[in-house]
Amino acid sequence: MLAEHDNAVLLAATRNVITAALQAAGAVDVLVVGSGCAAVAQEAAGIAGVGRVLLADAPHFEAGLAENVAPQVEGLARGYTHVFAAASSFGKNVLPRVAARLDCAQISDAIAVLGPDTYSRPIYAGNAIATVRCSDPILCITVRPTSFGAAADGGAASVEAVAAVPDAGLSRFVKREFAKSDRPDLAGAKVVVSGGRGLGSAEHFRMLDTLAHRLNAALGASRAAVDAGFAPNDWQVGQTGKIVAPNLYIAVGISGAIQHLAGMKDSKVIVAINKDPDAPIFQVADYGLVADLFQAVPELIEKLG
Amino acid sequence: MKVLVCVKRVVDYNVKVRVKPDQSGVDVANVKMSMNPFDEIAVEEAVRLKEAGIATEVVAVSCGPAQCQETLRTALAIGADRAILVQTDAELQPLGVAKLLAAVVGREQPRITMLGKQAIDDDANQTGQMLAALCGMPQATFASKLTVADGWAEVVREVDGGLETVAVRLPAVVTSDLRLNEPRYVTLPNIMKAKKKPLETLTVESLGVDATPRCVTVQVAEPPARKAGTIVPDVATLVAKLREEAKVIS
Numbered sequence: 395m396l397a398e399h400d401n402a403v404l405l406a407a408t409r410n411v412i413t414a415a416l417q418a419a420g421a422v423d424v425l426v427v428g429s430g431c432a433a434v435a436q437e438a439a440g441i442a443g444v445g446r447v448l449l450a451d452a453p454h455f456e457a458g459l460a461e462n463v464a465p466q467v468e469g470l471a472r473g474y475t476h477v478f479a480a481a482s483s484f485g486k487n488v489l490p491r492v493a494a495r496l497d498c499a500q501i502s503d504a505i506a507v508l509g510p511d512t513y514s515r516p517i518y519a520g521n522a523i524a525t526v527r528c529s530d531p532i533l534c535i536t537v538r539p540t541s542f543g544a545a546a547d548g549g550a551a552s553v554e555a556v557a558a559v560p561d562a563g564l565s566r567f568v569k570r571e572f573a574k575s576d577r578p579d580l581a582g583a584k585v586v587v588s589g590g591r592g593l594g595s596a597e598h599f600r601m602l603d604t605l606a607h608r609l610n611a612a613l614g615a616s617r618a619a620v621d622a623g624f625a626p627n628d629w630q631v632g633q634t635g636k637i638v639a640p641n642l643y644i645a646v647g648i649s650g651a652i653q654h655l656a657g658m659k660d661s662k663v664i665v666a667i668n669k670d671p672d673a674p675i676f677q678v679a680d681y682g683l684v685a686d687l688f689q690a691v692p693e694l695i696e697k698l699g
Numbered sequence: 700m701k702v703l704v705c706v707k708r709v710v711d712y713n714v715k716v717r718v719k720p721d722q723s724g725v726d727v728a729n730v731k732m733s734m735n736p737f738d739e740i741a742v743e744e745a746v747r748l749k750e751a752g753i754a755t756e757v758v759a760v761s762c763g764p765a766q767c768q769e770t771l772r773t774a775l776a777i778g779a780d781r782a783i784l785v786q787t788d789a790e791l792q793p794l795g796v797a798k799l800l801a802a803v804v805g806r807e808q809p810r811i812t813m814l815g816k817q818a819i820d821d822d823a824n825q826t827g828q829m830l831a832a833l834c835g836m837p838q839a840t841f842a843s844k845l846t847v848a849d850g851w852a853e854v855v856r857e858v859d860g861g862l863e864t865v866a867v868r869l870p871a872v873v874t875s876d877l878r879l880n881e882p883r884y885v886t887l888p889n890i891m892k893a894k895k896k897p898l899e900t901l902t903v904e905s906l907g908v909d910a911t912p913r914c915v916t917v918q919v920a921e922p923p924a925r926k927a928g929t930i931v932p933d934v935a936t937l938v939a940k941l942r943e944e945a946k947v948i949s
Contacts, residue, residue, distance in 0.1 A: 487838070526915065585948075683934065685934075
């Protein structure tokens with residue numbers, strides 16, 4: 395299992411992928427590839443079910459570039475039957491490169507493990523669920539984290555350093571621009587408040603801030619809201635953005651296009667606030683409120699106290 | 700420099716697909732087909748590279764049945780110079796497609812190969828990365844900005860948490876995200892011109908590639924349906940329901 399981290403802490407989704415890997419294989423080793431990331435390896439070693447932690451630590455792994463990470467994974471993968479990673483932007487970038495180098499297939503975004511070689515995964519923006527079986531000697535699988543529980547602490551695995559492959563020299567990291575937010579991470583939040591084109595402007599979008607604050611929710615957005623500049627790109631929920639499955643998803647001014655539903659329809663409870671009673675979002679909403687959001691949202695904030 | 704752009708014919712993004720009653724797949728008979736939206740963005744970017752004087756030739760390629768010619772004609776109408784169809788009626792999966800495209804890359808020797816980041820039918824998000832691996836090239840996936848200079852491409856990538864900029868040495872593979880550009884409308888005169896542009900057809904055998912599928916689709920099922928919800932009359936009722944019935948807020 396290829397761990398995902400920022401060289402300081404393990405990404406929470408790694409624990410969900412370990413759960414999936416244990417269902418498929420019964421024994422899981424975790425590979426940590428990074429720079430100055432011994433603390434990450436220690437954290438992984440403490441997760442229940444982890445057999446060994448392999449640590450490849452070198453300066454050219456700092457940014458997680460696929461050209462450097464993939465050969466490292468490939469070399470070690472030859473001793474395994476499965477290679478797992480999260481279906482995050484990191485896992486999606488690196489794992490197909492590993493699979494091709496191994497001449498093995500990849501199964502993307504698995505939502506259930508039906509056997510060591512059989513998995514189910516959504517296709518057509520989640521409008522169909524395919525069950526696929528693959529008999530390649532090594533199988534690469536990216537896992538949808540929201541479909542699996544998080545593995546808890548309680549392990550005592552050993553951490554073993556492995557030799558780092560050399561820098562491929564094909565690419566270099568330039569910079570990273572991450573929006574700072576005190577809101578919970580979108581992919582792992584228990585409550586998500588999402589806004590669409592109906593908000594009308596970036597200023598109006600801030601109205602959702604107060605609501606999200608009250609509910610300790612992460613903020614999300616439809617593609618229309620992102621394209622209109624109301625919200626940053628990485629808030630986009632949908633087929634091509636983030637896939638979320640919170641306990642509560644509140645869609646405000648979102649019509650509910652196929653591509654948006656693909657990212658949120660596994661939420662436990664869906665609330666839709668929209669003035670158009672025919673909006674497709676009402677077909678998936680557990681609770682729908684047909685109302686002007688500019689009246690309903692302030693009233694909702696007030697009622698929540 | 701030469702730019703190769705890879706396009707796929709898929710069910711149009713506005714179509715709500717239906718699973719076949721025998722669960723063998725989705726019903727694509729008599730359904731509107733279009734160019735995969737991400738590939739349209741890739742073609743637009745390649746054509747813009749030509750208009751900027753960076754690319755000298757844009758070659759579009761597609762793998763699949765004869766009908767993919769229509770998809771390639773669309774790419775030619777956007778502004779690609781010529782097209783290649785690797786024609787086969789056999790099922791293709793991402794690794795097989797990546798191998799076919801790697802053979803075309805070997806023939807054409809492009810400096811930049813552009814693809815969409817994923818096809819909206821299989822949602823795999825694999826082919827570009829696999830192609831880069833097979834060609835030993837660097838990859839810049841999920842691109843929202845592309846700048847080419849001095850034998851390197853600088854690419855802004857859309858990643859979890861925000862944006863990341865990487866530089867990749869050419870030749871390289873770039874996969875487009877939605878925000879890379881706004882594809883132009885194809886005009887009738889350009890559709891007419893596209894009909895006269897060269898379209899070469901190759902076979903899988905002539906490329907010497909084994910593109911046999913590696914995975915078997917055992918079943919395709921409808922996703923679990925959500926049970927119908929209720930429309931609440933006002934905010935007070937909504938809050939009460941969320942507190943007492945759904946118990947998702949305190």
